[in-house]
Amino acid sequence: MMKYAIVFSSKTGNTRALAQAVARALPQENCLYFGPPAQEALRAPVVYAGFWTDKGTCDSDTAAFLSSLTTQQVFLFGTAGFGGSAAYFDKIMDAVQAHVPSSVRVIGRWMCQGKMAQGVRLRYEAMEDSPRRTAMLENFDRALSHPDSTDLAEIQKAVQATQ
Ligand SMILES: Cc1cc2nc3c(=O)[nH]c(=O)nc-3n(C[C@H](O)[C@H](O)[C@H](O)COP(=O)(O)O)c2cc1C
Secondary structure, eight states: OOOOOEEEEESSSSSHHHHHHHHHSGGGEEEEEEEEGGGGGGGGEEEEEEEEEEEEEEEHHHHHHHHHHOSSSEEEOOOOOOOOOOHHHHHHHHHHHTTTTTTSSEEEEEEEEEEOOOHHHHHTTTTTTOOHHHHHHHHHHTTTTTTHHHHHHHHHHHHHHTT
């Protein structure tokens, strides 16, 4: 079995929860690195890379890290505030994958919704009533429980499939 690294960027803990679930799903003795983007992680032939979504793509720390990959295999995972559409997640993943050099094989991609800060809801509440405002509030409230135990079980299944 190949050695691996779990590299993740997480401001409010959502992506960290996914990273911890990934760690529990893989044989611990083969883990070379678990933590934020760092050069040390590049020693592993397989990298599980987690990001939080910032303006439609991954956060900039993750983007820089992905660009530094050379011959590794990478599994991309992340969280985003907006959910409910596979097409939306695909679009984010494509933008993230654009940071991965073409020499690097992408062995999997997995995403789910992640709760947002309460200030975001206050901003929506202050908007004039409209179908868009209602949809944003509904989305915000739907995100509150994520990542949930079903999300964690799903990502664990997805990473185990790479073993
Ligand atoms: C500055 C900023 C920009 C964001 N941009 C997006 C975005 O473009 N699309 C989206 O779906 N969520 C966006 N979000 C929501 C976060 O990606 C989401 O809450 C994520 O789960 C946070 O992950 P973390 O807890 O690991 O930091 C943004 C959040 C912040 C703070």
